[in-house]
Each structure stands twice: as structure tokens, then as C-alpha cells.
Amino acid sequence: MEGTPKATEVPGRRRNPHGSLPALRALVQGAYVLFFLLAGVEFHRFYLQSVSGAPLTAHRPPAVEAFLPISALMSLKYWILTGNYDRIHPAGLTILLAALVSAFLARKVLCSWVCPIGGISRALEWAGRKTLWKRRKAEVLLPLWADRALTAPKYLLLLFFLYAVAWTMDGAAIETFQRGTYNRAADAKMLLFFTEMGASTAIVLGVLVLLSIVVKNFWCRSLCPYGALLGLVSWCSPQRVVRDRESCIDCRACTRACPVEIRVHEKPSVWTPECTGCMSCVSSCPVANCLTVTRRREASWTPYLVPLAGLGTIVLFWGVARSAGYWNSDVPLSHLADAYRLARELVHP
Ligand code: SF4
Ligand code: SF4
Structure with missing residues (x-):
């Protein structure tokens, strides 16, 4: 580590007590990747049985609606306008609501701890680091202008979707879309997009x-409009990483650990909507109570509270939605099978 004083020279330097956070995050992310893979396989079986008219032994996992964010955005607007909760893809709306609340409470924990695409991105980056960049000694950060150019497309995509849904569609137009095949x-x-690409x-x-x-x-930083929406909500969050300038030794371990290349070592606190709340920076800082959550030094919150709040919100929404009947679709299986048989030919209305 260039320019980093030895451990014995730095008062307060110690083994990070939160060093197990990255492993815990990898475990949770890996579990979600596996869960969505299994859900995808089960849904594929359900789809094949539905279109062929074979006896149904598979079921349709409602969690697949997590991949229908535009439909969920329309449902959210419709719910606000009419008070009616979407009965076609209720899980999609529940997941969106849970994601928005968790973004306020715990930043983009959904991106850094739950989303399978985030998990796959992380695995790819890890593979790159272990192979292509193995010999690289120091972290090479993108210049600020390039970083801004990289992150801009997802906000433009979000703007487009918000304009198309929140601005141009009224309640009647959304209802027509929701009831359509x-x-x-x-x-x-969405399934066919991957299985018959x-x-x-x-x-x-x-x-x-x-x-x-x-x-x-790359995907999360540059192209995901869902993450952009959560980032804007997380901007209002009271939770953030703060740095104690006095005890900071400028070792830059925090910046090197950051999956979105935020220059944590230069900031008094991390407000940016790009912060995913992954806590990698906090768990990599070698100085006791230098990098903490929301409050400085000993008065800070434990970083474990961040994933706990975010994941807890998601589990809470799932539990309430399940028990209140806002998780499983009301569409009869025969109607679903009819729609699935037309899926290949259908184009966006
Ligand atoms: S600033 Fe810290 S918590 Fe935010 S994304 Fe970077 S490493 Fe994660
Ligand atoms: S805040 Fe960042 S730069 Fe400062 S001591 Fe901690 S890891 Fe090093």
C-alpha cells in the first residue's frame, strides 16, 4: 500500500472489527443469485407446462415480477391515483415499494446486497481483478469527468421512463395496459428474452x-434505471458514511474498496446517490472509528445496521404482502396460459 504508515506508527490503527462484512455480503448476494436462478428454472418449467397444456407440477414464483420494473412503476402511479393495488403483478409493486423504503432507510442495499445482477457484476469484477488486473499494484480510478459520463445514461433512462409513465399516462391508460395481454x-x-435470445x-x-x-x-453504475431511482431516494436518507478527518491517515483503502469508485478518502461524508450502502469502505478502514455510519466516532451506528434495515424492510414487505393477499397474482391459470402462448408475437402497445 503506497505511502501507508506501518500499523505500529498509527495511533488507533487496529484490525477492523467489521472485517467480516464483505464476506457476509458475498454470502447474502450469492444466496440471492441462487434463489433467482432457481426461481427462473421453476418459472421456465411453469411456462413450458402452461403453453403445452400439460398438467401443472411447477408453480409461478411471484418473485419473477422483480424483473418487471416498468409495469411496477405504472402500478405505483395507478395505486396513487385510484387506491387500487395491482392484481396482475402485485409482487412487482410490493418489491418496488420495499425497494423505495429500503433506499430511504439504508441507501441502495437492494443493489449491493440483494439484486442478482449486482451479484453477477461483482463476480465479474472479481474475476477481472484476479486475472486481467492481477499484476496491477495500485487502484486506477476513472477521472471524474469519465465517472460522470459513465453514470449519466442511467439517469437519462430513468428520466425517459418517468416521462413515459408518470407524465404521459393517466389512470385509464394504465388500466388498459394492465389488463392487456x-x-x-x-x-x-422476459423469460424468452434469455431462453431464446x-x-x-x-x-x-x-x-x-x-x-x-x-x-x-458497469451495469449498475451506468445503465440501470431502477438503481438510479433508488439512488435519488437514497439522497434523502439520513443514513450515510462519515469520515473523521482528524484520524484519517489518507491510506485510501476505503476508495479502493468502493465498488462504485467513490473517492471516500476525500469526503467528509458520502451523500452521493451513487453510494450503494455496501459498507465495504467502513469494513476496510484500518483506523478505529475513522469511517463510521451517520455519526462520528463512538456515537456512530454499527455498519451491520445498514444491511439489517434494508434487508429487514424487504422481508417485512414480503411478509405483509403475502399475508394480506398482495403477493400472488389473481390472473386465472387458464388466462395466463393463453397469454403465454401469444408471448412470442406480442409487441409493446
Ligand atoms: S461509499 Fe462505502 S458504502 Fe458507499 S458504495 Fe462506496 S464502499 Fe459502499
Ligand atoms: S477513511 Fe479511508 S483514507 Fe482515511 S484512514 Fe480510513 S480507509 Fe484510510
Whole structure:
């Protein structure tokens, strides 16, 4: 570590008591990747049985609606306008609400601890570090202008979706969309996007994989409008990482650990909507109580509270939605099968 004083020279330097956080995060993220993979396999079986008319032994996991964020955004607006909760994809709306509340309480914990795409991005970045960049001694950060250019597209995408949904669609237009065959088959269309991908889709995914190996968290930082929305909500969050300038030894371990290249070592506190609340910076700081959560020094919150609050919110919403009947779709299986059979031909209305 260039320019870093030895442990014995630095008062307060110690083994980080939160050093197990990255392993815990990898474990939780890995579990969610596995969960969504299994959910995808089960949904694929359900889809095949539905379209063929075979006896149903598989079931449709409601969690697949997490991948229908535009439909969930429409449902949110419809719920605000009419008070009616979406009965076609209720889990999608529940997941969006849970994500928004968790972003306020615990920043983008959904991105850094739950989202399977975030988990895969992290694994790709790790693979790049262990192979391509193995010989690199120091962290190379993108210049600020390049970092801003990299993060801008996701906000533009979010702006486009907010304009298309929140601005141009009224309640009647949303209701027409929700009841349409396209919306009912939206989960099947998403499935077919991956299981029957054409050459151009495969090329785009291949490029994204390569970029994720070279650029830390490329998809999340640059292209995900869901993450952009959560980031804007998290801007209002009272929770943030704070740095004690007096005890900081400028070792930059925090910045090196940050998956989105925030220059933590230069900031008195991390307010940016790019912060995912992963706590990698806090768990890598070698100085006792130098990098803490929300309050400085001993008065700070334990960093474990951040994932606990975020994950707890998601589990709470899931539990309440399940018991109150806002998790499983009301669409009869026969209607679903009819929509799925048309999925390949359906185009966005
Ligand atoms: S600033 Fe810290 S908590 Fe925020 S993304 Fe970077 S490493 Fe994670
Ligand atoms: S805040 Fe960052 S730069 Fe300062 S001591 Fe901690 S890890 Fe090093």
C-alpha cells in the first residue's frame, strides 16, 4: 500500500472489527443469485407446462415480477391515483415499494446486497481483478469527468421512463395496459428474452459482460434505471458514511474498496446517490472509528445496521404482502396460459 504508515506508527490503527462484512455480503448476494436462478428454472418449467397444456407440477414464483420494473412503476402511479393495488403483478409493486423504503432507510442495499445482477457484476469484477488486473499494484480510478459520463445514461433512462409513465399516462391508460395481454405475458416475454435470445441480444450481453470485467460494476453504475431511482431516494436518507478527518491517515483503502469508485478518502461524508450502502469502505478502514455510519466516532451506528434495515424492510414487505393477499397474482391459470402462448408475437402497445 503506497505511502501507508506501518500499523505500529498509527495511533488507533487496529484490525477492523467489521472485517467480516464483505464476506457476509458475498454470502447474502450469492444466496440471492441462487434463489433467482432457481426461481427462473421453476418459472421456465411453469411456462413450458402452461403453453403445452400439460398438467401443472411447477408453480409461478411471484418473485419473477422483480424483473418487471416498468409495469411496477405504472402500478405505483395507478395505486396513487385510484387506491387500487395491482392484481396482475402485485409482487412487482410490493418489491418496488420495499425497494423505495429500503433506499430511504439504508441507501441502495437492494443493489449491493440483494439484486442478482449486482451479484453477477461483482463476480465479474472479481474475476477481472484476479486475472486481467492481477499484476496491477495500485487502484486506477476513472477521472471524474469519465465517472460522470459513465453514470449519466442511467439517469437519462430513468428520466425517459418517468416521462413515459408518470407524465404521459393517466389512470385509464394504465388500466388498459394492465389488463392487456402484453402485461399478462410480460414475465414470459422476459423469460424468452434469455431462453431464446437471438444473435444481437447475445452480442449485447457479451459486451456487457466484458465491460463488467474491465469497469467496476458497469451495469449498475451506468445503465440501470431502477438503481438510479433508488439512488435519488437514497439522497434523502439520513443514513450515510462519515469520515473523521482528524484520524484519517489518507491510506485510501476505503476508495479502493468502493465498488462504485467513490473517492471516500476525500469526503467528509458520502451523500452521493451513487453510494450503494455496501459498507465495504467502513469494513476496510484500518483506523478505529475513522469511517463510521451517520455519526462520528463512538456515537456512530454499527455498519451491520445498514444491511439489517434494508434487508429487514424487504422481508417485512414480503411478509405483509403475502399475508394480506398482495403477493400472488389473481390472473386465472387458464388466462395466463393463453397469454403465454401469444408471448412470442406480442409487441409493446
Ligand atoms: S461509499 Fe462505502 S458504502 Fe458507499 S458504495 Fe462506496 S464502499 Fe459502499
Ligand atoms: S477513511 Fe479511508 S483514507 Fe482515511 S484512514 Fe480510513 S480507509 Fe484510510
